[in-house]
Amino acid sequence: MSAVLPGAVEPVAPPRTPQDPRRRWTSTSGRPPSLADVSRATVLIALSLVVLIPLLWVVLGSFKTPAELALRPPTLVPREWMPGNYTEALGAFAFVRALGNSVFVTVVATALTLVVNSLAAYALAKYNFRGRDFLFLVTLATIMIPLQVILIPVYQITAQLGLVNSLWGVIIPAVATPTGVFLLRQYMLTIPDELIDSARVDGASELRIFLRIVLPLCRPALAVLAIFSVLWRWNDFLWPLVVTDQNTRTLPVALSQFASQEVVPFNLVLVMSVVSIIPVLVAFLLFQRQIVQGIASTGLK
């Protein structure tokens, strides 16, 4: 609040002037909050219910019996709790396999993304070579070319390389992401060249400099890219839908196909939905700051 000079006796709390409207809502001065404050809070609470209720409904629904899920009008809180839905789903082979595929794709793709992008970013940030600016510009320009637009040619090349219906076909095509290169390069530019030069004078090899000096200093940027990569890969749908088959389905694809059967086992669909939300929720709670920082620095989600 206001800076009180040391030694000065604080006078009676100054009356809150109308010029100071921003403090009022949190103040304890006893003044009633203005109409604007009340309506703003009401709208925000209503909107956050719009966000939270569907999620709550899914989570609660995953504990309902199939009979209760068919009830009209629907119930919100289960009358009879069925944790058995979870054991039933986890006992279904296809679900476990899809979960395993998703975990594998997410982990391996994220690791490869970090390796490949950080190597490239280092070259673009710390070496001066023929074609550097051109390559960087091309990388930046392709941020504007979404997969949706080049889906067919990407599928063709993946097919020609024999990667269709394999988990590597899900993983590799998106590993070299321009966003990642951009993010890491910008960060590496802030590493002082003197550090690298002095390591060279000491006789360290180029790779060693990269591994021992540059990478550890880039940990915050690498963390941001890792979190984003996990979220992208975990939630990715269009590419895995196109490139996977029965055995290589990831969780979102399996969930989508499971939910479009003739007779939908709703209780299991809800369990799968909840399971696929949990890692995202955990990542969000743990890394909220990095996620926001990543969006602020790249403008991409």
Place this chain on the structure above:
Amino acid sequence: MTSRPPATPDAPAAAAGPAPTRRRPRYRPGGTVLTPYLFLLPNMLIFGLFTIWPAINGFNISLYASTTGRSFEWAGLDNYRAIGADDRFWSALTNTLVYVAGFVALSVVCAVLLAVALNAQLRGRSFFRAVFFLPVLLSPVVVGLMWRWMLERRGGLVNAGLQAIGGPEMPWLVDGRLAMLSIIAVGLWTNVGFYTMIALAGLQSIDGSLYEAASVDGASRSQQFWGITLPLLMPTVMVVLILATINGFQAFDYIYNLTGGGPVGGTTLMVQFIYDNAFGPRREYGMAAAASVVLFLVVLSFTLVNWFIGRRREAT
């Protein structure tokens, strides 16, 4: 595919030391001339194969007749003629434009309003910020299925809520217009937190002393909003506008799981048209590729127009 360690003989950096530096002082060759290229190799290989080459080749594919993806026969502009004569293409294009217009307009307005509300002093501010951002991270498949279930005609929570307050039972996903409204609303639900976050960052870069000066001069809150906040936020609004436009044109995954493109193609957008043609039973690669080129050109022109308008506004 592993990263191959660049083979660098321990060439002492001093070897190039005495030579006068011709370029920027940053130029201190370590390793060999090849070293930076070796660092770039894994990335550029994958990037070239799966992004650059497809971006070039996509146009090429659209000029060949192909129903299997194997046999290619020069077709010239036949594929473009074919989609031009296909009602489903025009309906997908129209649907996409309607969707983008609604989605972008609502996204920009809601993001700015939400950001202003969340930037003020209020109790539970970080809680609200977190809640509105949460849907951004959810799987689009879950979002689609969740809302399919919520918007069900009978037994959906939305209609149950409406009826509880005496409202009608709405055919949200069955009626064409309502279905379009529904996908726009769900698109907004998923993405608005993302745009709000960007708008919030823009708001926080506005100098607070401007508001103090304005309130000393007796400007009301709404005067401050129109006179200070909005003009200074314009560059951020343009960013949100461009991102929302691009995202709008790419919309597919949650719509696919919410309506499946129905009723009768009423919510089939361009990406789904491309997907259905290429990977549905028809396997019309050539037509799908032609539609992709059209989509690309549409996105590009919209982005360029946005960009030029944004630049002109900044200049004045």
